[in-house]
Amino acid sequence: MSTQPDIAPRWPTFFFKRVGVTRLAIYTSVAVSALSILAICLTLILNGLPILGQGGIHLLTSDWNPASGHYGILPMLYGTVTVALIAMLIAAPLGILSAIAISEYLPRAFRIPVKAALELLAGIPSIIYGLIGIALLAPFLSDVFDLQSGRTIFAGGILLAVMILPTIVTLSEDALHNIPHVYRETGAGLGYYRYEIIKDILWPIAKSDIIGAMLLALGRALGETMAVMLVIGSIDRIPSPLTNILSPGQTITSKLGREISETAFGSPHFQALIFMALILLVIAVVLTASAQFMTKTETRLVD
Amino acid sequence: MIITTRAILGSIFCFAFSATGLTACTASDVNKVAISGSSTVMPIIATAAEDYRAHHTDTRLIVNAGGSGVGISQLGRGQIDIGMMSRDIRPKEYEQFKGLDFTVHAIGRDAVIPVISSEVYDAGVTHLERKQIAAIYRGEISNWKDLGGPDKEILVIDKEASRGTRQVFMEYILGDKDGLAKGADLVLGSNNEEQTALTQSDSAIGMLSLAWLDDDVRGLSLKLEGGQIAHPTLDHVIDGTFPIVRDLIVVTTQNSSSEALDFISFLKSDAGQTIVSKTGYIPLSSSSSSSSSSSSSYY
Numbered sequence: 273m274s275t276q277p278d279i280a281p282r283w284p285t286f287f288f289k290r291v292g293v294t295r296l297a298i299y300t301s302v303a304v305s306a307l308s309i310l311a312i313c314l315t316l317i318l319n320g321l322p323i324l325g326q327g328g329i330h331l332l333t334s335d336w337n338p339a340s341g342h343y344g345i346l347p348m349l350y351g352t353v354t355v356a357l358i359a360m361l362i363a364a365p366l367g368i369l370s371a372i373a374i375s376e377y378l379p380r381a382f383r384i385p386v387k388a389a390l391e392l393l394a395g396i397p398s399i400i401y402g403l404i405g406i407a408l409l410a411p412f413l414s415d416v417f418d419l420q421s422g423r424t425i426f427a428g429g430i431l432l433a434v435m436i437l438p439t440i441v442t443l444s445e446d447a448l449h450n451i452p453h454v455y456r457e458t459g460a461g462l463g464y465y466r467y468e469i470i471k472d473i474l475w476p477i478a479k480s481d482i483i484g485a486m487l488l489a490l491g492r493a494l495g496e497t498m499a500v501m502l503v504i505g506s507i508d509r510i511p512s513p514l515t516n517i518l519s520p521g522q523t524i525t526s527k528l529g530r531e532i533s534e535t536a537f538g539s540p541h542f543q544a545l546i547f548m549a550l551i552l553l554v555i556a557v558v559l560t561a562s563a564q565f566m567t568k569t570e571t572r573l574v575d
Numbered sequence: 576m577i578i579t580t581r582a583i584l585g586s587i588f589c590f591a592f593s594a595t596g597l598t599a600c601t602a603s604d605v606n607k608v609a610i611s612g613s614s615t616v617m618p619i620i621a622t623a624a625e626d627y628r629a630h631h632t633d634t635r636l637i638v639n640a641g642g643s644g645v646g647i648s649q650l651g652r653g654q655i656d657i658g659m660m661s662r663d664i665r666p667k668e669y670e671q672f673k674g675l676d677f678t679v680h681a682i683g684r685d686a687v688i689p690v691i692s693s694e695v696y697d698a699g700v701t702h703l704e705r706k707q708i709a710a711i712y713r714g715e716i717s718n719w720k721d722l723g724g725p726d727k728e729i730l731v732i733d734k735e736a737s738r739g740t741r742q743v744f745m746e747y748i749l750g751d752k753d754g755l756a757k758g759a760d761l762v763l764g765s766n767n768e769e770q771t772a773l774t775q776s777d778s779a780i781g782m783l784s785l786a787w788l789d790d791d792v793r794g795l796s797l798k799l800e801g802g803q804i805a806h807p808t809l810d811h812v813i814d815g816t817f818p819i820v821r822d823l824i825v826v827t828t829q830n831s832s833s834e835a836l837d838f839i840s841f842l843k844s845d846a847g848q849t850i851v852s853k854t855g856y857i858p859l860s861s862s863s864s865s866s867s868s869s870s871s872s873y874y
Contacts, residue, residue, distance in 0.1 A: 337755060339736065420778060420779075421730055421772070421775075421779075422775075505761045506761065507733075520761055530764060536648075
């Protein structure tokens with residue numbers, strides 16, 4: 273390295289090193305993000321935890337009625353978990369298979385256009401997904417399953433699946449694409465079929481990254497508000513039997529979206545809503561941390 | 576290209592806004608009147624503000640929506656001069672701002688109508704009693720055939736508890752503005768959302784403001800206790816036969832400026848009342864029952 277002739281112009285070095293712009297920019301942006309996270313956590317903890325002091329047992333019921341002081345959060349917890357689960361069950365296989373197809377089977381020239389088209393899905397505002405859900409998905413579901421209304425937990429799950437698909441496809445495809453070509457060539461040299469190369473060579477290497485992608489997508493699914501709020505029916509009820517996902521429900525985010533603006537700051541109603549947000553934050557932190565853990569533990573491959 | 580133009584326009588607007596704000600502060604030759612609150616009342620106020628500005632160039636009216644609750648709390652904190660509301664001020668809110676003397680001005684009226692899918696209406700369910708609607712919302716009646724309609728499950732559409740429309744509706748139907756609707760299948764928000772769900776279903780019941788009825792969502796007539804039938808028509812709302820009505824109000828405090836009060840007298844004038852009926856609501860003058868500002872006396 274040191275023997276290379278220095279042909280770079282000198283002024284940027286001077287500017288960035290002496291003035292310290294780089295360092296300043298990095299420190300500022302790190303400080304801004306760290307402080308906002310801290311502010312969010314503190315706000316949620318300070319405003320949400322007090323509800324535990326005033327009848328915390330009530331929280332674990334399914335009766336939500338602020339007018340009479342009942343704040344049962346079970347229906348929202350159930351809805352959040354179920355919707356995310358449905359979304360993952362639909363999006364995970366689709367996403368992984370798409371990633372394999374794009375990375376291993378499509379001609380190289382198609383890779384970027386197909387990926388770009390899929391990533392376009394991620395750029396569509398969630399309210400648009402919600403409107404499409406109301407206009408097309410809900411009536412379709414009510415026709416197919418002969419329901420009174422298609423606004424169901426299942427509808428929320430399907431919408432979310434479409435919304436998190438780009439995250440899964442892009443990250444999984446990157447994981448596969450980043451595996452050096454020599455692994456495939458070696459496999460081919462040993463007489464492996466292409467599906468065997470994918471199954472026995474590429475998958476074990478890319479697995480942890482792909483699981484990381486799943487967890488990130490799951491985090492997004494849990495936090496999505498507008499689209500789910502419009503199609504889920506917004507009723508605070510756990511369906512019976514529990515597996516009846518073709519009935520309306522409520523998620524934590526849809527509950528917050530509908531009620532937070534109308535509650536008085538500091539009231540028990542407000543605290544109960546913030547407490548649910550806190551639960552969501554804890555789940556998101558755990559998911560993100562595990563995603564980091566999954567993607568970092570494997571030793572990196574070298575070409 | 577569009578984005579750039581927008582950004583430029585936006586910055587110009589911001590700049591102009593802050594500039595006028597500054598002049599208003601320093602040399603008080605322009606009187607600012609800030610108005611905020613119910614999005615039901617806002618169409619009236621926004622249209623009236625335009626007309627008012629034409630004749631009062633020295634007054635700046637700034638109108639924002641946000642909901643009745645936002646209107647009263649901003650007024651209480653002194654951030655605005657006039658609060659718009661589509662429901663009464665609650666005792667809690669009076670208590671929260673004890674030092675303030677709220678004055679309520681009724682500027683128009685609106686009716687809340689029980690509505691059903693056109694399929695059920697056409698099959699013969701054209702009017703119901705209050706008790707029957709209450710039974711539907713409590714979950715005691717769940718099939719239209721019990722009410723003389725087709726053999727279809729009822730899709731009961733409720734509204735968010737904080738909505739003014741729901742509070743007025745439930746006050747009449749269940750006798751409690753926070754009444755629980757155990758039979759509800761969906762909980763929706765705005766008139767818009769509610770109307771869409773009713774249109775998509777062939778067996779739904781819900782509640783809407785008078786202005787939102789159309790061919791797909793039909794207003795139910797109410798069979799009153801005396802056997803008389805109140806139709807959800809402008810005539811029956813105006814002559815007081817139809818029972819679920821509410822005042823649309825604006826609220827001021829003792830701190831509100833004389834310009835704010837002058838704008839309110841414009842709203843109550845003939846010109847102002849014409850705007851009320853043009854925006855789809857019912858002017859004060861045409862209602863026979865006196866719409867005083869006292870709470871819930873108009874039921």
